[in-house]
Amino acid sequence: MQIVWFRKDLRIHDNPALTLACQNGPVTAVYFVTPLQWQQHDVAPIQIDFIEKSINQLAYSLATLGIELIVETVDLFDDIPDALATLCKKLNASQVFANSEVEVDEINRDIKVQQQGIDLQIFQADCILNPGQVLTQQGTMFKVFTPFKINWLKQVQALDLSPYCKPAAQNAASEIIIPTAFTIDRPKKDSAYWLASEDAAQTHLVDFLDQFVEYYHLKRDFPAKQATSMLSPYLALGLISTKQCLHALLLRFPDALDNAKNGVSTWVNELVWREFYRHIMVLNPNLGKGDNYNKLGNQIQWQNDPKLFKAWCEGKTGYPLVDAAMQQLIQTGWMHNRLRMVCASFLTKHLLIDWRWGERFFKQHLIDGDLASNNGGWQWAASTGCDAQPYFRIFNPIIQSQKFDPNGQFISIYNQALAHLSDKQIHFPVNPIVEHKVARLTALQLFSVLKKG
Ligand SMILES: Cc1cc2nc3c(=O)[nH]c(=O)nc-3n(C[C@H](O)[C@H](O)[C@H](O)COP(=O)(O)OP(=O)(O)OC[C@H]3O[C@@H](n4cnc5c(N)ncnc54)[C@H](O)[C@@H]3O)c2cc1C
Incomplete structure (x- = not known):
């Protein structure tokens, strides 16, 4: 046995x-x-x-x-x-x-x-290439994503990506004994929007490949559009593997690993980001204990004002896109990737709150909560991560809103009180907890400790 x-x-x-x-x-x-x-x-x-x-x-x-x-x-x-x-x-x-x-x-x-x-x-079944298998010529982990991806693509092109078959039934003749449903005795929030089965994960994948992947590079940044796979809850718990995703993609698009500038390659790029963060996590285990990837990050003087943190958590910053995004997280347990970047940037660079506070809050609410991707995303936004956003790059939440939610369609879903505003007006803050221009200048000063990196 x-x-x-x-x-x-x-x-x-x-x-x-x-x-x-x-x-x-x-x-x-x-x-x-x-x-x-x-x-x-x-x-x-x-x-x-x-x-x-x-x-x-x-x-x-x-x-x-x-x-x-x-x-x-x-x-x-x-x-x-x-x-x-x-x-x-x-x-x-x-x-x-x-x-x-x-x-x-x-x-x-x-x-x-x-x-x-x-x-x-x-x-090994969590990554397509195992952590430690994609290394520089010196045998070290890449510190930049693009060469990691080039190496990854080269190795994967030579692989047989056929998924493992499900095993044969152990005692084919006998009747199926329907198991009694198990209940976890912990506080729970209904996840019914995501059907919890391998079949449901496959349906998401097939729908995405049939209808959306070819336009992914054009539409994926617009939170009001249905344009991404929504597979993250399934990948986080392993109801589907990245290998299954890539295998299905290659059956439809044999050139998917060609690193082109199209929807298919852009989606592969995101799967590689997932692997990049996992490889970094295994090779730097203390990231999982709150370490900054870039040690210069230890010098950042976080302000950590609890009132500002509370306002961010509750979606009450006054910035319509940030607040709508936080409502999406609180209400649905999921947040669009562009908005995760905007909210993480806002918390760390406008409110000067330690990225670990935000990482924790996200984890406490996300259905797809995943240590490696969450940590990677937060340290990217806070500029302390591996191949992170440069410290001086500070998202302007108004411009992000104008660019990625031009008609305020997403904002209106989560804040109906603003829905009557014109496409022009809807992006501007109402009683903001910080002024963008002032916050930006303070952040530039505070984050300048990362300059030496
Ligand atoms: C601050 C922050 C926190 C994040 N926290 C998590 C998290 O806890 N769990 C999580 O799964 N993702 C996290 N991400 C990554 C990304 O936002 C989600 O994976 C993506 O929004 C899921 O939507 P999707 O399945 O439709 O993705 P698609 O766009 O369809 O991408 C396909 C898959 O690729 C992977 N992927 C896509 N983008 C990224 C990325 N930037 N980093 C790593 N993997 C990626 C995911 O597994 C995703 O399901 C975070 C990003 C940021 C900026």
Whole structure:
């Protein structure tokens, strides 16, 4: 008997741990709910709801393969080695199969499991190329995205990207035992907008590839348009893999890896950003503990005014686009990428609040909360990250609004009181908590400590 331990890979397709374990003989699956750990990691109630629905769906999918999913609750990652050892003993299991994760606490948890004497086999399925596999000629991690991407594309062009097949059913003749639904006893927020299943993730992908990807480069920055894949909640919990995404893209667009200036290549570019941040996270594990990537960032004198932070969190800065974006986050658990950049820039550079405060607030509300992408995005905006926004580049929230929400269509969805304003008027602040021009000059001074970098 082998155990397959599911983590952020809640799928039966393209799941090497599952497929390879099944090739070795009978399998039982396990998922550990870790409420206290999730609290420490600021997992959002909407993501917990999505996890609950996803594991119930996974339990059903596994049942169709004749595999039981045991869902166990322990408080912390630290409790898992003992729980897993007990389970191995009970099931007389010789090996545990799992797919890799990139976060420092998760990596340390796996080391502790192995130190417990459990034969834990880890497979790479989170990235298309493993962290540490895309390096400079000197064998170091790239510090700039573009050469990383060029190297990544070159390596991926030579790969067979066929996803792992789902395993054959273990006992084809027997009836499917429908598993009892599992409930996670934590505060949750309804995630029903995103159907929690692998099929739903595939539908998002197919719809996006059929209708939107070719125009992605033209429309992806406009939050009122439906133009991006909305796959991030599925990728964050592994209901779909990036390899499945890229494989499906290449079947339709065989030139997708050509690094052209079109929608298809622009979308590939975003998948590579995801990988870039994951590679950085694994090679710099302390980023997951709040370290600045650029150590000069330690010298930034954050002002951290709690009143300004509260106004930002509540979408009450007075800047219509920032406030509408924060409402999108609070109400739906998701925020458009352009707006994540605008809000993160506003918090760090207009309000002079530490990026870690914003990173945490995002994580507490996002359905797609993901340490590597969130940290990468925040440190990019705060200019402390790897290949980040230059420190002197400060988004003007009014110009961002005029450019990317020209008719105020997005703003009007989240602030109906402004909907009557003309396309010209709607972008301007009403009782702003800071004046853009003043804030910009202060930020330039405060962030100038990054100049030496
Ligand atoms: C401050 C900030 C915080 C962020 N926090 C998160 C987070 O917690 N979780 C998360 O998944 N993404 C995060 N992002 C990245 C990005 O905003 C989202 O991945 C994207 O908006 C998801 O929408 P989509 O699935 O429609 O993306 P698409 O545009 O369709 O892109 C496809 C996929 O590529 C990946 N991707 C796209 N853009 C980025 C990017 N800039 N960095 C890393 N991966 C990217 C995502 O997995 C995304 O699902 C953050 C960005 C910023 C600026």
